[in-house]
Amino acid sequence: MxxxxxxxxxxxxxxxxxxxxxxxxxxxxxxxxxxxxxxxxxxxxxxxxxxxxxxxxxxxxxxxxxxxxxxxxxLGMSPQKPLYRAYQQNPEKVEKWKAETYPEIRRRAAQEGAEIFFADEAAIRTDFHSGTTWAPAGQTPVVEMTGARTSVMMISAVSPKGKLRFMVHDEGLKSEEFITFCRRLLDDTDGKVFLIVDGGRIHTSKMTRRFVQRTERLELFFLPPYSPELNPDEWVWKNVKRDRVGRQAVQSKITKSGQLRGAA
CATH class of the missing domain: 1.10.10 (Arc Repressor Mutant, subunit A)
Structure with a gap:
């Protein structure tokens, strides 16, 4: 009917x-x-x-x-992948950051002509993989890739307007590498830089603090502890690691030209 x-x-x-x-x-x-x-x-x-x-x-x-x-x-529910959050996180500090601290950083940036960046570090292994592929039922597909287990360290900064700056390094990141990245960020930016980071060791070391004190154009701000969801740069690494590299069959971290893949 x-x-x-x-x-x-x-x-x-x-x-x-x-x-x-x-x-x-x-x-x-x-x-x-x-x-x-x-x-x-x-x-x-x-x-x-x-x-x-x-x-x-x-x-x-x-x-x-x-x-x-x-x-x-x-009841209006559906199966969803949850966001994981550290139980050590202090909700009051997170709310204060959202309601007071970050708005004040934005106000000062506008007043002083500074550019805001959020920075973070990450590592990607050559044997890391993510994603799925279609294949006949009961027949597990095989993708050939390198068996070498090596890592590339990465550091990047992203602005609220979407500007992205990044650097890769062949070894573990220390204060020296973070300072090198800050210098390059300043070279690529006119005026002051307000750099927002977490409380990681390389961001709070004596070497880093001395560098920031000597550098008039750079000021560091720190996110509340255990609050990666407040840092938009986390999405950069999610895209690089899970959406890009993790879906490729990596053969080597070195290109034919002898450079690190993705090196700036």
Whole structure:
């Protein structure tokens, strides 16, 4: 039947809903407002089986895994990859950074003609890989790549306007390399640079502090501890490591020209 009559809601086949409206509201509040470990589960991520067990514990009602899935979708939920956050993070410091500290940095930058950059470091291994590929079911695909386990260290800075500066290094990054990067950043920037970093050792070392004190055009600002989500430069490394390099079959960290791949 075609026409307006066909659009009318029809009662779905199958058994009636087993949870009342009040029980559904309570279930939603438990799932959204609590970590599974707070409810005596052994894992930090909800599964349909765990939600089914929670329903039985709370309401003494047994439901199938399929019913749990339909119930969760009805509650407006979907399976998602969570963002992981360190439990040592201080929410009050994070909120103060958002509401007071960073707005003040922006105000000063505008007043003093400074450019803001967020900086971070990362390492990528030649044997790192990410992503998936299509293949016949039951036949695990094989991708040939180097078996050598070597690393390339990377440091970059990104501005709120999307300007990107980066440097790669063949060995571990120390204060000397961070200072070299800061010098290059200053050479490529007119006026002052307000550089926002985390409290890592190379950012707070005596050598780095002495360099900053002698450099009138550079000022460092520090993010709250354990708060990488406040640093947009984290997305640079996510793109490089997981979206780019991790999906390639790396043969060597050296190009045919003898240069590090991606070297500036």
């Amino acid at each position: 075609i026409g307006p009559e066909s659009l009318r809601a029809k009662k779905a086949r199958g058994s009636d809903r087993k949870l009342s409206e009040a029980q559904l509201r309570e279930l939603y509040a438990l799932l959204v407002g609590a970590d599974p470990r707070q409810l005596s589960f052994g894992f930090a991520l909800w599964t349909r089986a765990m939600v089914g067990e929670l329903i039985f514990r709370r309401f003494k009602i047994r439901v199938s895994v399929a019913t749990v899935g339909r119930t969760l979708r009805m």
